Amino acid sequence: MTLPFVLDFTLRTVAIGAAVLGIVSGTLGTYAVLRGQSLLGDAISHAALPGIAVAFLLTGVRSPVVLVLGAAAAGWIGALLVLQISKQTRIPYDASLGLVLSVFFGFGMVLLTFIQRLPSGNQAGLDTFLFGQAAALLPRDVVVMSVLGLIAISATILLWKELKLLAFDREFGASIGLPMRALDVTLTSLLVFAIVIGLQTVGVVLMSAILIAPAAAARQWSDRLGRIVLLAALFGAAAGVTGAVISASTPRLPTGPTIVLCAGAIMLVSLLAAPRRGLLAAHVRSRRSHRNLRELGVLEDMYTLARHHEDPLHPHPAVVLRTMTSGPESVQPGLRGLERRGWARRVDGDLWALTDSGLESAHAEFAAPVAGEAPGVRSLHGGRR
16 A cells, blocks of 8 residues: 555645644644533634635635635634633523534535526535545645644644643633733634644534544543643544545545544544553453452451451351352352462362461451551552552
8 A cells, every 4th residue: 555655646645635634633632622622623614614605705716725714714703703702691602612603604505505606606616615525635735734734833832831721720820920811812723723724625514523533532542731742643644644545545435534534443442442541441440440349358258257266267168258248249259369369268168268378468458457547548469558
């Protein structure tokens, strides 16, 4: 697959453009995800549609620079309207998003219908911005995307500390004199940049996915902002290039939706396999914790019997242990777990006894605490918890 990528000019152009889109979207989408404003990207992308139509009506040309400027202006106005409506009225933030999204998108659809009725409307092709047409990317489009993306990422680097405070501790930033309102508007403007450069690639409808999915996937792998931003950019670029290559290799497979599906696949893998936040890791931790608690309960019951017998290593029937707990079905698995640890041994049939190391661990765990120490604070491994 490397050779076609190098030799095919169109595929290379589309892949580079998709990679640029993924890097910029992943970088700036991180802040939207961390601030709980993921749907703001959806509102901005839908609000950009009438700007594209108005720019074409005013100029009559389909230049990417002109259309991107129109989309940026409309998206920026829509984003500021969301912020102002939620701040100045009693309409909640999510309702403001839905209101602006639907009104701007409806206005854009009306304008597109009007353009199609014009003598030059059939040649406009503006309806491709609904779902994107990445295969039609030209080198000049990639240049425009790269320049706007470079501006957005450079601004993010220059305002790194300020944007970090905006994302995590807005109140503290305001207390030390930072213009948090201006920073909020700046970050929203950068999000507009990230969105408008991707409209021709994935379209108005799907743009929010490429903005959110890489950032949400990166969040599963780290708690540090720098690593999250780098991972989100990497995931976004990987989704863009992979989607472009898969689309080029499969007849009649649209590129934009394929890129979004690749981003969704990365998100799914991250949700499942991330070592700290992944569902599989959480399942393993839950099972391990349940097993430890089960073995701890059996160990405590065996230690209770040992303390009431002259020989603390005297074996006791498992049926006795079952009568000492509200979950008798957990006794047998707990005994096997203690046996694996070397803390209990099967003497004969259903008789079980503590080993020397098991007795020592149980004494460390359940013996009366020393002065100033709360009971039950030792772990199964004999150390402090």
